[in-house]
Amino acid sequence: MTQVTHPIEGAPQSLTGADLLTHVVQRVPALITFIDPDERFVFANEAHRNWFDVDPGTMTGRLVSEVLDPESYLRVRAALLQALGGQASSYEGELFSQPEHRYVHGSFTPDHDEHGTLRGVLTVFTDITERHALEEQLRESEQRFSQAFQHAAVGMALVLPNGRYQRVNAALCEMLGFSEAQMRTMNWRDVTHPDDIALNEALSAQISHGKREAFQTEKRYLHRDGHVVYVQLSVSQVRSDAGQLNYLVSQVQDITKRKHYEEALFRERQLAEVTLNSIGDAVITTDVALNITSLNPIAEAMTGWGNADAKGCPLDDVFRIRDINNRQPLDNPLRQAMRRNAMVDFSGRAILLHRNGFETPIENSAALIHDHAGNVTGGVLVCHDISENRTLALKMIQLAQHDTLTGLPNRSLLYARIEQATAMAIQRHRQCALLYLDLDHFRRINDTLGHGVGDQVLQAVAQQIRGALRESEDLAFRYNGDEFVVLLPRVDDADDAAGFAQKLLDACTQTHVSHLPPLDIRASIGISLFPRDATEPDALVRSADAAMYEVKTQGRHGYRFYAPEMSQRSAASQRIENVLRHALAHNELSLQYQPKVDARLGHIVGAEALLRLQVDGQDLFAPDQFIPVAEDTGLIVSIGTWALREACLQGRAWQREGRPIPLSVNVSPLQFQYAGFYERLDGILNETGLDPSLLELELTERTMMTGGDGSIRLLRRIRQRGVRLSLDDFGTGYSSLSYLKHFPVDALKIDRAFVRDVTQDAETAAITGAIIAMARSLNKEVIAEGVETEAQSRFLREAGCSQMQGFLFGAPMPADVFQQRLAGQAA
Numbered sequence: 134m135t136q137v138t139h140p141i142e143g144a145p146q147s148l149t150g151a152d153l154l155t156h157v158v159q160r161v162p163a164l165i166t167f168i169d170p171d172e173r174f175v176f177a178n179e180a181h182r183n184w185f186d187v188d189p190g191t192m193t194g195r196l197v198s199e200v201l202d203p204e205s206y207l208r209v210r211a212a213l214l215q216a217l218g219g220q221a222s223s224y225e226g227e228l229f230s231q232p233e234h235r236y237v238h239g240s241f242t243p244d245h246d247e248h249g250t251l252r253g254v255l256t257v258f259t260d261i262t263e264r265h266a267l268e269e270q271l272r273e274s275e276q277r278f279s280q281a282f283q284h285a286a287v288g289m290a291l292v293l294p295n296g297r298y299q300r301v302n303a304a305l306c307e308m309l310g311f312s313e314a315q316m317r318t319m320n321w322r323d324v325t326h327p328d329d330i331a332l333n334e335a336l337s338a339q340i341s342h343g344k345r346e347a348f349q350t351e352k353r354y355l356h357r358d359g360h361v362v363y364v365q366l367s368v369s370q371v372r373s374d375a376g377q378l379n380y381l382v383s384q385v386q387d388i389t390k391r392k393h394y395e396e397a398l399f400r401e402r403q404l405a406e407v408t409l410n411s412i413g414d415a416v417i418t419t420d421v422a423l424n425i426t427s428l429n430p431i432a433e434a435m436t437g438w439g440n441a442d443a444k445g446c447p448l449d450d451v452f453r454i455r456d457i458n459n460r461q462p463l464d465n466p467l468r469q470a471m472r473r474n475a476m477v478d479f480s481g482r483a484i485l486l487h488r489n490g491f492e493t494p495i496e497n498s499a500a501l502i503h504d505h506a507g508n509v510t511g512g513v514l515v516c517h518d519i520s521e522n523r524t525l526a527l528k529m530i531q532l533a534q535h536d537t538l539t540g541l542p543n544r545s546l547l548y549a550r551i552e553q554a555t556a557m558a559i560q561r562h563r564q565c566a567l568l569y570l571d572l573d574h575f576r577r578i579n580d581t582l583g584h585g586v587g588d589q590v591l592q593a594v595a596q597q598i599r600g601a602l603r604e605s606e607d608l609a610f611r612y613n614g615d616e617f618v619v620l621l622p623r624v625d626d627a628d629d630a631a632g633f634a635q636k637l638l639d640a641c642t643q644t645h646v647s648h649l650p651p652l653d654i655r656a657s658i659g660i661s662l663f664p665r666d667a668t669e670p671d672a673l674v675r676s677a678d679a680a681m682y683e684v685k686t687q688g689r690h691g692y693r694f695y696a697p698e699m700s701q702r703s704a705a706s707q708r709i710e711n712v713l714r715h716a717l718a719h720n721e722l723s724l725q726y727q728p729k730v731d732a733r734l735g736h737i738v739g740a741e742a743l744l745r746l747q748v749d750g751q752d753l754f755a756p757d758q759f760i761p762v763a764e765d766t767g768l769i770v771s772i773g774t775w776a777l778r779e780a781c782l783q784g785r786a787w788q789r790e791g792r793p794i795p796l797s798v799n800v801s802p803l804q805f806q807y808a809g810f811y812e813r814l815d816g817i818l819n820e821t822g823l824d825p826s827l828l829e830l831e832l833t834e835r836t837m838m839t840g841g842d843g844s845i846r847l848l849r850r851i852r853q854r855g856v857r858l859s860l861d862d863f864g865t866g867y868s869s870l871s872y873l874k875h876f877p878v879d880a881l882k883i884d885r886a887f888v889r890d891v892t893q894d895a896e897t898a899a900i901t902g903a904i905i906a907m908a909r910s911l912n913k914e915v916i917a918e919g920v921e922t923e924a925q926s927r928f929l930r931e932a933g934c935s936q937m938q939g940f941l942f943g944a945p946m947p948a949d950v951f952q953q954r955l956a957g958q959a960a
Contacts (some may be wrong), residue, residue, distance in 0.1 A: 153920035164237075164258035170217060170251055172197045184235070193910045209239065216241035216254040220368065228258070236265040288364070289384030294341060296320040308364075308387050310357030321383075322660035326353035326361060327808040328583045331904070333366075334843070335650060340370050341378060351388070361393040393503050414517040415495075418502070421511055423448045425469060433519065435495075437488025452514065453486040457494060460484075467512045474509075476500045494519050536611040538588055539710075540596035547610045547618055549556050551670035554622035555663050565663040566621040566630035569677035570598070570637060573655040573689040574803060575615040576767050581808050582649070589646050591615060594654060598642040601633075618674065627662065627694060634692035657684035666695045682706060686761045709754055709762045716746055717771055723747055724779050725945035726796070728954065729916065729938045732930045736958055739795040741831070741938060742780040743945045744772070764803055773804035774813055781821040781828060783948050788824060797829035797859060802836040811850055818854070825855030829879070833861050837876055845876070852877045859916065863904065880936075881908045883929075885919025888939070892924045905932045 158165055159179040167176040173196055177189035195372055197213065198206045202645040205228050207359045224239045246252050247844040282289050290298055301316040309316070309324055319895030322330055336348045347369040354362040365386040371379045402481040409416055415432035419425055425443045428451075433439055436451050454463045466477040478498045485493045497516030504510050536543045542550070551567070558565045572594065579587040591611075598609045598617055608620045619637065624630045637658060644654040659680025659830050667673045679699040684691050686706070693699075718723050722744065729739040744760075746753050763769040777798050804810065818825055829853065837860070848858060859880035883904060890897040908915045917929045920939030929937060943954065 136534070164239075164256070166192075167253050167257045168213070168256065169253045172213070172217070174200065175253060212239070212241050213254065213256075216243050217250060217251065219243050219245075225261070235260055236262040253630075256943070270902065271587075288383075288387070290316075290383040290385065292321060292381040292383055293369075296322055297335075299380055304925050305385055307890050308356075308362060308385065309354055310794075324354050326355055329353050330808070331581055331843070332790075336368070337381075339779075340368065340381065346370065351909050354385075361389075362387060363389045412516050417448070417452060417514045419448050419467060419512050419514070421509055423465070423471070423512070425451055426511065433435065435485055435487065435493055435516070437698065437760075448514075449947070454495070454497075455492075457488065466497060467514045470501055470512060471501040471509070474501065493597075520890075536665065539592055539611050541595055541599075541609055541611040541617070544610060544612050544618075547612065547620070547674070548670040550608055550610075550620055551673060554620055555668065555670070558663060564624050564626070564665070566624045566633070567661045567663070567673045567677045568619040568621070568634055568692075569612070569659040569661075569674065569681045570617045570619065570641075570656050571658075571681050571685070572615040573657055573685075577772070577803065577806055578652070581806070585616055586646070586649065590644065590652065590654065590811045591918055593644045593646050594641060597644050598637065601636050601640045612674075618677070624662075627660075630660050630662065631692065631694075634660055638690065638692065655690040657681050657689050659684060659695065660692060661695040664795060671789065682765075685765050706762050706765075709759050710766050710768070712746065712753060713759060713763055713766075713768050713772070717768065718777065721746075722772065722775060723947075724776060724783070725947055726783075726951040727938055727945040728943040728951070729795075729797075729936050730942045732917075732926075732934045735942075737794070737955060738936060739829075740951060741797045741945075742783075743799075744776050745945075764801055767803070769801045770804050770807050772884060773801055774817075777814065778817045778821065781817050783825040784827050785821045785823040786953075787952070788827065792952075793824065793827055794955065795827050795829055795857070797831050797857075799831045799861065802833070805832060805836050805844075805847075811847060811854075814851065814856070818856075826857070829857040831859045831861040831882065834863065837878075848877050859914075878913065880914035880916055883915065883917045883934070885939075886919050888919045888925055888929070889921075891928050892922070898928065901929075902932045906927075909933055 143603070162180060162496050164180050164184065165176075165178040166174055169175050172194045173194055177192040179189060181187045181189045181192065192200050208226055208228065209224050212222040212224040221243060222241045224237075224241070226236065228237045228239070237258045238261050239256060242255045242257075244252045244255055260938050264899040282300070283302050285302055285304060288308050290305055291300040297320050298316050301313055303313075306313050306316060311319070313322075321333070323526050325333060332350065333352060335473070336345075336350060339345045340348065347367070349365070349367045352364060352366050353362055356362050365388050367384040367386075369382050371382060373379055391537070404409075409429045412429075413431065414436045416427075416429045417425065417432050417436075418427045425448060426438045428436065428438060428443050436443070438446075438451050448467060449465055452465065455461060456463055463483055463801050470477045476498060477500075478496075483495055483497065485495045487493065495516040496519055497514060499512060499514045501509050502513060533539070535546075547643050551565075554565050571598040575587070575590075578590055594615075595609070595611065595617070598619065602609060602619070606622050607621075610620070612618045619633075621630060621633060624633075638656055640899040641654045641656045644652060646652065659682065661667060661673050661676035661680060663673055666676045676695040676699075681691045683693045683699050687693070700734065723746075724742045725745050726740040726742055728737045729741065730736060731738045744756060746756075746759050752796045760769070763772050777800075780798045784794065818828070837848065852858060857880070858876075858878045859882055860876065860878045861882045862884040863881045873924040881904065883901060887897055887901045887904075891901050892898070905915045914935045915933065916936040916938065917925075917934050918938050920926050920937045920941045922941065925939075926937060926941060946954075
């Protein structure tokens with residue numbers, strides 16, 4: 134061995150060459166041996182002495198089987214024999230008997246001379262006892278977690294950030310009727326009731342964005358067989374050390390039975406409340422200390438105390454009775470019942486003092502309320518007016534004239550108040566105004582968030598309307614569903630009524646429900662004036678209703694004054710609704726196809742499917758007549774689904790014939806925001822077999838922007854399915870160009886209003902050119918609609934427009950005529 138002339142840094146300065154090598158081998162914290170082909174130790178380092186208090190010199194020349202205990206020898210023999218056969222091997226496991234028991238990793242390396250003859254085997258064993266113990270602890274911990282997870286009594290799931298189930302336990306699978314393998318291919322949205330997805334999405338987004346650590350909510354799942362499973366869902370997060378969301382841990386408690394019990398209890402309570410509120414007797418309940426807990430409407434009327442004001446007050450402050458003969462105070466019957474622990478009756482010898490001082494002769498009785506153990510928890514006092522006329526009046530006031538949800542007077546009181554206001558207006562030579570308010574697209578709230586949330590929104594809107602009233606004069610009523618009426622007994626002129634209508638519109642947009650995101654509540658208001666438009670209450674309401682409907686047809690969210698021709702249009706709208714319902718039920722709707730042409734080459738490159746309502750080839754109503762009615766009645770969802778399926782079937786037929794042509798279909802805002810739109814689209818594509826790249830959905834700017842982040846997510850999901858998207862009527866909606874880059878759209882459609890004036894108005898031409906340039910810079914196609922002249926076509930082509938459609942290239946036509954055009958083009 135060559136002498137080392139330079140000492141190694143960090144090594145003892147007196148050791149060099151062979152001495153240093155020997156020092157390292159002897160000091161290294163590992164067992165090193167050399168075993169000859171006869172399985173005898175030739176060398177063992179000093180680590181054997183340190184580990185086992187064995188002199189390595191005593192091992193030299195002895196067989197491995199003699200040195201090792203039998204169990205250890207059997208464990209390593211296979212690896213040793215493999216190395217003696219010329220192949221490197223290793224062993225990991227226990228070695229040596231107690232008390233020297235260790236867990237080791239050993240390597241066996243064959244050593245050959247220069248002729249390839251095996252000289253022996255070099256072995257190196259390292260102690261991994263501590264690492265092995267930690268691994269065992271980790272395995273045991275994972276096993277305990279796995280068992281606890283798998284055998285938990287409640288449903289458990291690990292959910293990835295994209296919503297897919299990574300792991301589910303047996304309880305959740307049994308709860309929903311799917312196997313574990315099936316669940317792991319699914320997303321939580323696939324098994325969630327459509328009405329609960331929006332709220333679940335919002336809560337999950339707050340966790341994803343770090344706004345909350347966990348959440349708990351009640352929701353509904355859909356079992357594999359279709360029935361609803363009510364659950365209590367608790368969700369927490371697991372993040373990496375870097376703060377990245379790894380997965381969500383969901384605990385799911387089946388509360389279906391509890392919900393059924395609650396619903397049954399709710400029905401019982403509703404029945405009790407309806408009964409309590411409908412009977413002709415006043416009913417007052419108290420706690421054991423005789424403090425008021427509730428008053429029914431008759432009790433409110435007879436005492437002059439509202440239920441909310443009376444709660445918590447001493448019974449004697451609210452229910453004040455006197456002897457009918459001498460007007461002396463009488464001991465409260467409920468207090469007597471408490472003393473006697475028995476029912477107490479006062480029959481015809483008491484009068485009740487109203488809060489405002491007048492007296493009512495009454496009969497009453499009092500009894501105690503007991504819990505299941507027989508303990509007194511309160512009392513109930515029942516009385517009725519023994520004056521028949523007054524009893525009837527009280528019942529009419531309290532039960533017949535107020536809406537239970539909002540607390541507003543209902544329509545039965547409306548007409549009486551209009552009569553009073555108009556009579557006073559005649560005496561004082563002034564005007565009255567009636568405002569008929571209907572919430573825009575309220576159906577979406579019920580369909581997407583549920584009727585419970587819808588009721589909360591109506592209550593919040595009612596509160597906003599109350600806040601807008603002039604305290605001493607104006608009156609608000611809940612007329613029907615999401616319709617409200619406001620009576621202004623005194624207005625100076627039409628501008629006064631218009632100003633108040635705008636105040637109401639602003640109040641509605643500020644409606645807020647505490648646990649919901651901003652709702653963007655909008656309304657349409659119709660205004661009728663007395664005596665200008667009508668003199669009878671019913672006619673005033675009808676006139677305001679007709680004016681409100683006019684607002685609906687003109688785009689919603691505004692107000693209009695009544696004009697005589699509106700009554701005719703309202704009747705026409707009802708006729709259109711009837712025709713639409715009949716046409717949808719009897720498959721009498723149809724589609725026509727308007728060509729889209731390449732702006733430079735002039736040949737057909739696509740078509741827009743347009744809805745028509747025809748009988749014997751003749752239009753019953755124009756689209757701009759029946760589409761607003763369909764949207765206002767909610768029929769647009771079913772009609773839109775029909776149109777989408779019909780267009781896809783036609784597109785698939787042309788695709789099979791070797792003429793694949795891209796088809797665009799208009800999607801209304803209500804249809805797009807309806808729960809389950811993507812699922813319907815996906816189902817239609819699967820059902821018809823149409824190549825998704827041949828379908829294009831046309832949506833307006835307002836449709837895309839009003840849905841916020843939820844709309845953008847849906848648009849991206851549609852794009853991922855392969856369906857193209859175009860922004861219809863661009864420039865006539867929000868025109869928020871800064872938002873355009875966020876929309877995953879493929880094309881912009883320039884509205885016909887720009888195209889019409891593009892050759893006659895320099896400003897329109899400049900705007901249109903800027904739109905085209907901007908769209909091209911964003912790599913989006915530009916389609917111009919309503920092209921009717923060669924001059925318009927030339928301008929748009931030179932400005933960079935990629936496609937055009939309009940009467941210049943062909944009016945909307947039936948599918949067979951369009952097919953002939955395609956065939957002629959191919960020829």
